[in-house]
Amino acid sequence: MANAVQDIQIRHLSRRFTRADGQTVTALDDLSVTIKAGEFVCLVGPSGCGKTTLLQMLAGLLRQSSGEIEAQGKPVLRPGPERGVVFQKDSVFPWMRVIDNVEYGLKCRGVSKGERRERALHYLERVGLMQVAQAWPKELSGGMLKRVAIATVFANGAEILMLDEPFGALDYVTRHQLHDVLLDLWLDGEGGRRRTVIFVTHDVDEALILADRILVFHSGRMVEDLAVTLPKPRSADDLVLPELVNHRHRLLQHMGLIRPAAAKPGQ
Amino acid sequence: MKPLSPSRRRAIGLIVLLCLAAIWQLLSMIYPAEAQPGEPMIAGWQVIFTKTLLSLSDYWQGGLGVRSVAEGASRGYAAACLTLIVNSAITLARVLGGLAIGTLLGMIGGLAVSWSSWGRRIVNLPMQFLRTLPLLAMVPLFQLWFGTNLFGQIAFTAYGVSVIVFAGTVNAVANIPAIFIDNARSLGASQSQIYRSVILPGILPGMRSTILLALGTAWSAVLGAEYLGAQSGLGYIIVYAQQFAYLDRMFLVALVILVFAAVFYTLFDRATRKLLAWAPQTSRREIAR
DSSP states (O other): OOOGGGSEEEEEEEEEEEOTTSOEEEEEEEEEEEEOTTOEEEEEOSTTSSHHHHHHHHHTSSOOSEEEEEETTEEOOSOOTTEEEEOSSOOSOTTSOHHHHHHHHHHHTTOOHHHHHHHHHHHHHHTTOGGGTTSOGGGSOHHHHHHHHHHHHHHTTOSEEEEESTTTTSOHHHHHHHHHHHHHHHHTOGGGOOOEEEEEESOHHHHHHHOSEEEEEETTEEEEEEEOOSOSSOOGGGGGSHHHHHHHHHHHHHTTSSOTTSOOTTO | OOOOOHHHHHHHHHHHHHHHHHHHHHHHHHOOOEEETTEESSOOHHHIIIIIHHHGGGGOOOBTTBOOGGGTOOOOHHHHHHHHHHHHHHHHHHHHHHHHHHHHHHHHHHHHHTTSHHHHHHHHHHHHHHHHSOGGGGHHHHHHHHOSSHHHHHHHHHHHHHHHHHHHHHHHHHTSOHHHHHHHHHTTOOHHHHIIIIIHHHHHHHHHHHHHHHHHHHHHHHHHHHHTTOSSSHHHHHHHHHHTTOHHHHHHHHHHHHHHHHHHHHHHHHHHHTTTTTSOHHHHHHHHO
């Protein structure tokens, strides 16, 4: 049933930067991978490994040096509402009330006032922010601002959702609450169809709880492609299950946190 | 520090003003030197509001049923007040006219140039020159270009204001965090939609401080123009008084200007507060500086 046209096809994708001292740095090196429609993919790796660069190119905010990206059958050349982004930093417009932020993309595309308000309120309710619909963003906490950003991209009807370390700056409890919100929205897409989610994180446990598939990056190359089969939603408790323990060990090895020779405890 | 309630702040402001007035009075008493007989270097308040104010009736040229001193009338408070009112109105017209035209031109120019990064690059260097060029250096040139009439003075003031507003606008656009523009683009906004919904509201805090700065510039430009060639206005009274060492008149007119500047500031602050209700307190405090 997987529709190949809906997949994201990445072929020989590279991105090089020229640093101020004239040296060329390869942020992403000849990546080829297919992300299936409806997949929840986590990109994991230490900082500087190329995962944010990849996300920015997928979003159309950064041009590749070479290679191709195809999303929904079309080459990615510029940003578009079908590919929503939740940024690492706060992106909610401070000069618009919360509800107007959530409606923004719809308004830009000429959706009628009544319809966009209805959609915005629906998603604000899903992220638990009905009571602050009329508030200014400055009155909200960091976690609430992330919820607004998530509601905004979902309300905008994005088929592909990209999140760049969205919860990195949040506390443990808020982060897990937002995992639930995100999974809930992902499991229950419009028309019964799941959206594709690409989630950048450097937090191994976060990836294990969220992902169907984990792509591990190191120095601009994809070094591992792990499938996580444990059914979702998962909780922090599930991290002790054998599948996740094994995956975790592999991931930590890739990040250089466990020496390959070191014996696994209890084995 | 704990923020004070508005009434508390106003009370403190009033006390400070009264203290300054008292210090002035004290200075006038311990330093009674005179520039010429009957003209104290530092005039006390009892002089300012009687003899000095009355002396302003010398400038009244008659009309409105109040005869001028030149026509044989003795000095009176009616003629003095009319002098202040008429000359203030002339100066205010120059300030407001120059401010309005200069702000409009500067903002339109700044926004137009900021449309593309090439526009910004091209104007960057000439803009730095214009900003550092002393405004008063241009007075004689503007007088010859546009004349010493109202039009010339407004043109000069508008020039001074527009340079500041132009630079402030370009700066404010450049200072909008790129993430807001990325966010708008990825949500599907077009370039013109980004200009309307991100750039215009995003520059408001910066524009507010820029216009407050331009307000000061407008006053300087108008007074500069009035010092050099005008035959009316508050600046003209000051220069005329200087020729005869009427220090108390200069001080009284400066006070009047101070009052106007304070009123402008307060009105502008009130008018823009609602527009900036969204801005976090920290950035608003920066603006107030």
